[in-house]
Amino acid sequence: MPERIRxxxxxxxxxxxxxxxxxxxxxxxxxxxxxxxxxxKKVLEESDEINARGVHPPKVVDEDKCIIxxxxxxxxxxxxxxxxxxxNKEGK
Amino acid sequence: xxxxxxxxxxxxxxxxxxxxxxxHIWCQGCGNGVLLNCFVHALDELQTDLDxxxxxxxxxxxxxxxxxxxxxxxxxTHGRALAFATGVKLANPELEIxxxxxxxxxxxxxxxxxxxxxxxxxxxxVLCANNLNYGMTGGQQGPTTPLESVTTTSPYGNIEHPxxxxxxxxxxxxxxxxRWTSLxxxxxxxxxxxxxxxxxxxxVEMLSPCPEIYGRYxxxxxxxxxxxxxxxxxxxxxxxxxxxxxxxPERIVxxxxxxxxxxxxxxxxxxxxxxxxxxxxxxxx
Amino acid sequence: MxxxxxxxxxxxxxxxxxxxxxxxxAVGCRFFAGYPITPATEIAEHLSQRMPEFGGIYVQxxxxxxxxxxxxxASYSGLKAMTATSGPxxxxxxxxxxxxxxxxxxxxIVDVMRGGPSTGQPxxxxxxxVMQAKWGSHGDYGIIALTPSSVQExxxxxxxxxxxxxxxxxPTLLMGDEIVGHMWEKVVIPSPDKIRIVNRxxxxxxxxxxxxxxPDDDLVPPMACFGEGYHFHSTGLTHDEHGYPRTSSSExxxxxxxxxxxxxxxxxxKIVKVEEVMLEDAEVVVVAYGIVARAALSAIRxxxxxxxxxxxxxxxTLWPFPEERVAKAAKRARAIVxxxxxCGQMVREVERVAKETPVVFLSKLGEEPHTPLxxxxxxxxSK
Numbered sequence: 134m135p136e137r138i139r140x141x142x143x144x145x146x147x148x149x150x151x152x153x154x155x156x157x158x159x160x161x162x163x164x165x166x167x168x169x170x171x172x173x174k175k176v177l178e179e180s181d182e183i184n185a186r187g188v189h190p191p192k193v194v195d196e197d198k199c200i201i202x203x204x205x206x207x208x209x210x211x212x213x214x215x216x217x218x219x220x221n222k223e224g225k
Numbered sequence: 226x227x228x229x230x231x232x233x234x235x236x237x238x239x240x241x242x243x244x245x246x247x248x249h250i251w252c253q254g255c256g257n258g259v260l261l262n263c264f265v266h267a268l269d270e271l272q273t274d275l276d277x278x279x280x281x282x283x284x285x286x287x288x289x290x291x292x293x294x295x296x297x298x299x300x301x302t303h304g305r306a307l308a309f310a311t312g313v314k315l316a317n318p319e320l321e322i323x324x325x326x327x328x329x330x331x332x333x334x335x336x337x338x339x340x341x342x343x344x345x346x347x348x349x350x351v352l353c354a355n356n357l358n359y360g361m362t363g364g365q366q367g368p369t370t371p372l373e374s375v376t377t378t379s380p381y382g383n384i385e386h387p388x389x390x391x392x393x394x395x396x397x398x399x400x401x402x403x404r405w406t407s408l409x410x411x412x413x414x415x416x417x418x419x420x421x422x423x424x425x426x427x428x429v430e431m432l433s434p435c436p437e438i439y440g441r442y443x444x445x446x447x448x449x450x451x452x453x454x455x456x457x458x459x460x461x462x463x464x465x466x467x468x469x470x471x472x473x474p475e476r477i478v479x480x481x482x483x484x485x486x487x488x489x490x491x492x493x494x495x496x497x498x499x500x501x502x503x504x505x506x507x508x509x510x
Numbered sequence: 511m512x513x514x515x516x517x518x519x520x521x522x523x524x525x526x527x528x529x530x531x532x533x534x535x536a537v538g539c540r541f542f543a544g545y546p547i548t549p550a551t552e553i554a555e556h557l558s559q560r561m562p563e564f565g566g567i568y569v570q571x572x573x574x575x576x577x578x579x580x581x582x583x584a585s586y587s588g589l590k591a592m593t594a595t596s597g598p599x600x601x602x603x604x605x606x607x608x609x610x611x612x613x614x615x616x617x618x619i620v621d622v623m624r625g626g627p628s629t630g631q632p633x634x635x636x637x638x639x640v641m642q643a644k645w646g647s648h649g650d651y652g653i654i655a656l657t658p659s660s661v662q663e664x665x666x667x668x669x670x671x672x673x674x675x676x677x678x679x680x681p682t683l684l685m686g687d688e689i690v691g692h693m694w695e696k697v698v699i700p701s702p703d704k705i706r707i708v709n710r711x712x713x714x715x716x717x718x719x720x721x722x723x724x725p726d727d728d729l730v731p732p733m734a735c736f737g738e739g740y741h742f743h744s745t746g747l748t749h750d751e752h753g754y755p756r757t758s759s760s761e762x763x764x765x766x767x768x769x770x771x772x773x774x775x776x777x778x779x780k781i782v783k784v785e786e787v788m789l790e791d792a793e794v795v796v797v798a799y800g801i802v803a804r805a806a807l808s809a810i811r812x813x814x815x816x817x818x819x820x821x822x823x824x825x826x827t828l829w830p831f832p833e834e835r836v837a838k839a840a841k842r843a844r845a846i847v848x849x850x851x852x853c854g855q856m857v858r859e860v861e862r863v864a865k866e867t868p869v870v871f872l873s874k875l876g877e878e879p880h881t882p883l884x885x886x887x888x889x890x891x892s893k
C-alpha cells in the first residue's frame with residue numbers, strides 16, 4: 134500500500150504542467166458535439182459561428198484549463214481537432 | 226519587419242489519409258469516423274510500415290474506409306472481404322491485412338466467410354463497426370439489430386434475435402476478441418494495437434452510433450444521445466463469458482473476451498509448403 | 511519465394527483435368543483456391559498435391575464465391591491464380607467475375623461444363639454454359655473464353671488462358687466439358703524454355719505518379735501489386751483513373767465501361783483463335799467447338815468421301831466471338847451446320863454473323879455428344 138502523501142511534494146515548483154495548444158480545423162467539423170460533451174475540463178463550447186458545413190464548430194473557452202488528455206482529438210470522427218503541447222519561446 | 230507566414234493547420238494523422246478523398250461521406254456523429262481515428266492512432270503508435278499494410282473493406286458506410294486510408298486498399302463485393310483477404314494473406318504472408326467492415330457485410334452475407342476465416346485462424350485482423358442496422362442502404366434491419374428495434378424493414382419492431390458477435394467470433398476460433406463502443410476510444414485503440422501485434426485471426430467490434438438512421442428511428446436522435454446510452458449502459462467485464470455479453474438498452478458488456486495463442490493458418494501452410502518444396506527439389510536433382 | 515522445381519515435360523498419358531492442372535503449373539500459376547465439384551474435382555485434387563511441390567499455394571475455400579474472391583486477392587498480391595468449377599459453381603462465381611472484370615484482376619476460371627440447369631447431371635457432358643460465359647455477370651463487360659477439344663488442348667489452352675489474362679488484365683475462362691475433362695489421352699508437354707509465358711505489365715512510374723486505372727495505348731493499365739509501396743485503391747464501384755469511387759459521374763461511367771468492353775473487342779484480332787479444316791472450297795461448313803468438334807471432324811471427312819464439299823470451322827475462342835472468321839466462311843458456303851450440346855447458344859451468334867447463309871442447328875443433350883453419323887446426316891440434308 135503506498136504511503137499517503139499528506140503534503141505537497143517539496144519540489145513541486147520545479148514542475149510546470151505543459152500548456153496546451155488546441156487546434157481546430159473548423160471547416161472539417163460536422164457539429165457532432167462529442168469533443169464539447171466529453172472534455173473533462175469543459176474547455177470547449179459550441180460557438181455561434183457557422184462553418185463551411187453549416188454547423189456550429191466548437192470554440193475554446195479557456196485553453197489554460199486544458200490538461201492535454203486529448204480525448205477530444207481521439208473521439209472526433211472528422212479529424213477536426215487536435216491538441217499539442219505549446220512550445221515555449223526556446224522551442225521546448 | 227519579419228513576415229510571419231500563417232501555418233496551415235494540418236492534422237497530425239493526415240499522412241495516413243488520402244487527402245484528395247477527404248472529407249469522408251459519413252454523417253454527423255457517425256461512429257465510423259471514430260473507428261478510423263482509433264485505427265490510425267494505433268498505426269501511429271506502432272509506427273506501422275504503410276507499405277506493408279493492406280486495408281480491405283466490404284460494402285457499407287464503413288466500407289468506404291478503404292478509400293480513405295493512404296495504403297494499398299481494396300473495396301470488395303458485399304460480404305467477400307474476408308475471402309479476398311485470405312487470398313492476399315496466403316499469397317504474401319508478410320503483408321498486414323486489416324479487414325474493416327460492418328455488421329451486415331461481415332455477418333449476414335459474409336457470415337459463412339467469417340466463420341471459416343476464424344476457423345482457419347488466418348492472420349487477418351478484423352475491425353467491425355456494428356451500427357445495429359444496414360446504414361448505407363437507408364436503415365434496414367440486420368443480423369445485429371436488437372429485438373423490437375424499429376428499422377425501415379421492421380416497422381413494427383424487429384422480431385429476430387440478434388447475433389452476439391463476440392460469442393460468434395470466440396466460438397469460431399479467433400485468437401483475440403474484444404468489444405468496445407465509440408466512447409471507449411482509448412481502450413479501442415489499445416485493442417487495435419494488441420490485435421496488430423498478435424498472430425492469428427483477431428476480431429474487434431466497435432459499437433457504433435448511427436444517429437441519422439438507427440438512432441432517429443429508435444428514440445436516440447443525435448450522436449450525443451447514442452453516446453449517452455453507451456455511457457450509461459456499458460460495463461467493462463474483461464474475460465467474462467462471451468455468450469453472456471449482451472447488448473440491451475440497460476446493459477452493454479464491453480471488454481476483451483479472448484486472448485489466446487494459436488498457430489496461424491498461413492504459418493502452418495507455408496511451413497508445410499517449404500518442406501514439400503524442398504523434398505520435391507531434392508527428389509528431382 | 512521457394513526454389514522452382516522443374517515442371518513435367520515429355521509425353522504423358524493423363525486425363526483432361528490433370529492436363530489442365532499441369533498446364534497451370536507449367537505457365538507459372540502458384541495459387542489455386544477451389545471447391546470440389548464434379549467433374550472438375552480432379553483439378554483441385556491434383557493441384558493440392560502438386561502446388562506445394564512448386565512452392566505454390568492450394569487452399570480449399572468454403573464455397574465457390576470465396577474461391578474466386580481469394581483468387582482475385584492472390585492476383586492482386588502478384589501471383590498467377592486460378593480456380594476450377596462446373597455449372598453450379600460457375601453460377602455462384604458470376605458476381606466475383608464482375609469484380610475481377612471491374613478491378614481488372616488477371617485470373618483463370620476453368621468451367622468443366624456438365625448437364626444443367628441447376629444440379630443437372632453432374633457426370634454427363636454439356637455445353638450449356640457458353641452464353642453465360644459472356645453474359646453471366648450483371649453489367650456490360652468484355653471477357654475471354656477458350657474451349658478445348660482434346661486433353662492436349664486442356665494443357666495448351668490453360669497456358670494460353672493465363673497469358674491472355676495477364677496481357678489484358680481480364681479474367682479468362684476455360685470452358686471445358688465433362689468428356690474432355692475426364693478422358694485420358696496422350697499429352698506432349700514442352701520443356702519450360704519452349705513454353706511462352708506472358709506477365710502483366712508493371713508500372714514504370716514512381717508511386718506518386720502512378721494511376722492504377724490509366725490505360726496504355728492497348729487499353730490495358732499497368733498493374734502494381736500490394737506491398738510494392740504504391741498505396742493504390744481498387745474498388746468494384748465505378749472509378750476514375752485514380753481508382754477512387756465516382757458514382758455520380760456519367761462521364762466516368764461511360765469512359766470506364768466502354769474501355770472494359772473495348773479492351774477485348776478492339777484487341778479481338780490478337781485474341782481470336784480458330785481451326786479451319788478443308789474450308790477453302792467448302793459448301794457446307796460445320797461450326798463446332800469442344801468435344802463435339804471431334805465428331806464434326808470425323809463427319810466432314812466422311813462427307814468428303816461421299817463427294818460433299820464439307821469443311822470444319824472449329825472455334826477455339828468462344829469470346830470474343832470470331833465474327834470475321836465465321837462471316838468469311840459463311841459467305842463462301844451454301845449452308846452452315848452448328849451441332850451443340852445445348853438448346854441453341856453459340857448458334858445464335860453464328861446466325862447473327864452468317865446473315866443470308868442458312869444455318870442448321872443440331873441439338874443434343876445427355877451423356878453422348880453428337881455421333882459423326884448424326885452430323886453427316888445434317889450435312890447431307892443441308893446441302
